[in-house]
Amino acid sequence: MLEVTGLKKVYQAPGRSVEALRDLTFRVDAAELVCVVGPSGCGKTTLLRCVAGLLPATAGTVRVSGEPVKGPPPSMAVVFQEYGRSLFPWMTVWQNVELPLQEKKVPREERRRRVAESLEAVGLAEAASAHPWQLSGGMQQRVAIARAAAYEPKVLLMDEPFAAVDAQTRADLEDLILRLWRDLEVTTLFVTHDIDEAVYLGQRVIVLSSSPTVVMEDLKIDLPPQRDQLTTRSLPRFAELRGHVYAQIQRARGVREAGPAEQEAR
Numbered sequence: 001m002l003e004v005t006g007l008k009k010v011y012q013a014p015g016r017s018v019e020a021l022r023d024l025t026f027r028v029d030a031a032e033l034v035c036v037v038g039p040s041g042c043g044k045t046t047l048l049r050c051v052a053g054l055l056p057a058t059a060g061t062v063r064v065s066g067e068p069v070k071g072p073p074p075s076m077a078v079v080f081q082e083y084g085r086s087l088f089p090w091m092t093v094w095q096n097v098e099l100p101l102q103e104k105k106v107p108r109e110e111r112r113r114r115v116a117e118s119l120e121a122v123g124l125a126e127a128a129s130a131h132p133w134q135l136s137g138g139m140q141q142r143v144a145i146a147r148a149a150a151y152e153p154k155v156l157l158m159d160e161p162f163a164a165v166d167a168q169t170r171a172d173l174e175d176l177i178l179r180l181w182r183d184l185e186v187t188t189l190f191v192t193h194d195i196d197e198a199v200y201l202g203q204r205v206i207v208l209s210s211s212p213t214v215v216m217e218d219l220k221i222d223l224p225p226q227r228d229q230l231t232t233r234s235l236p237r238f239a240e241l242r243g244h245v246y247a248q249i250q251r252a253r254g255v256r257e258a259g260p261a262e263q264e265a266r
């Protein structure tokens with residue numbers, strides 16, 4: 001569904017250039033949920049922006065269903081970290097969710113159904129007439145998720161969507177994403193700096209190196225498919241996998257410490 005091949009991104013600034021991504025190749029199959037983690041500043045956001053068609057790549061290609069991405073593809077939705085800036089404050093929750101459907105020329109009745117269903121799915125049916133600034137941060141991010149779900153994308157991209165919410169809200173939103181992903185069977189690429197979150201959510205975790213950035217590892221998460229905050233996170237295998245990813249990121253940062261968890265996970 002999503003193929004990234006030889007992706008390279010060099011930012012050109014006056015008098016200097018910054019190589020954010022050197023050479024990334026990976027794929028995400030249809031209906032898969034893949035997380036991307038890596039050391040701070042390794043180019044996770046740059047990768048997501050290139051995949052979303054918001055930023056031109058210096059070299060390499062991104063393909064969705066075999067079609068090269070040259071600008072934002074109509075089949076993709078993106079949820080960003082800054083929910084405060086991604087929702088229009090002068091519009092109600094309902095209008096925010098409906099807007100992309102209007103732009104996509106979805107007929108009115110169909111729009112109504114999709115907006116109502118997605119607000120229901122994220123537990124915000126009662127807040128449809130509120131404005132974003134009347135809601136908590138977690139609720140605003142639910143609106144952004146409802147907007148993406150109502151759009152029914154083929155590919156859903158998420159850039160550290162829960163970085164700015166508290167731990168309890170974050171756990172609830174993670175489970176919401178897992179539920180929506182299963183119900184909608186949407187191909188999902190989820191960028192996070194949180195190793196536990198990546199292991200909890202992902203069917204695979206792609207570990208990026210630090211600059212010059214390449215794929216360090218493409219790790220299958222062989223945990224039971226039905227995830228649960230308490231049970232899954234208490235599994236010995238969860239601890240092994242998170243330990244392994246942690247050690248990989250430490251190695252990427254140039255810190256050497258491969259503990260027993262890393263050795264067991266391989």
Ligand SMILES: Nc1ncnc2c1ncn2[C@@H]1O[C@H](COP(=O)(O)OP(=O)(O)OP(=O)(O)O)[C@@H](O)[C@H]1O
Pocket residue numbers: 011012013018019020038039040041042043044045046047193
């Ligand atoms: N517009 C830009 N112009 C020049 N350099 C940039 C630009 N945007 C990002 N960079 C640089 O590219 C590199 C990768 O940045 P990016 O934000 O993609 O990393 P990240 O992994 O998402 O970071 P973090 O973990 O801090 O969220 C960094 O060195 C950053 O300074």
